[in-house]
Amino acid sequence: xxxxxxxxxxxxxxxxxxxxxxxxxxxxxxxxxxxxxxxxxxxxxxxxxxxxxxxxxxxxxxxxxxxxxxxxxxxxxxxxxxxx
Ligand SMILES: [Ca+2]
Ligand SMILES: [Ca+2]
Numbered sequence: 001x002x003x004x005x006x007x008x009x010x011x012x013x014x015x016x017x018x019x020x021x022x023x024x025x026x027x028x029x030x031x032x033x034x035x036x037x038x039x040x041x042x043x044x045x046x047x048x049x050x051x052x053x054x055x056x057x058x059x060x061x062x063x064x065x066x067x068x069x070x071x072x073x074x075x076x077x078x079x080x081x082x083x084x
Contacts, residue, residue: 034058036078046072 034055039047052058052073058065058081065073065081073081 036075046074047078048072 036047039051039054039058041051047058049059049062049071052062058073058078061081062073065077067077067080
């Protein structure tokens with residue numbers, strides 16, 4: 001009986017530790033998400049492909065996010081992407 005309780009306690013502890021790691025990971029991912037203004041290095045209110053390269057997930061979806069296909073992301077295009 002004591003063994004069972006010890007096993008359950010250990011299982012519970014490892015579950016708690018796992019949940020804690022997941023929370024930490026989600027938080028750091030949220031923290032690292034770049035904003036439009038922080039990515040727009042030259043301040044022309046458009047993100048070039050070079051500027052977008054600073055955010056890997058944005059760089060990966062640049063072509064899809066550039067809905068009018070002019071090779072730049074406007075703030076509207078950037079926000080439409082982050083909303084979905
Ligand atoms: Ca720019
Ligand atoms: Ca565009």
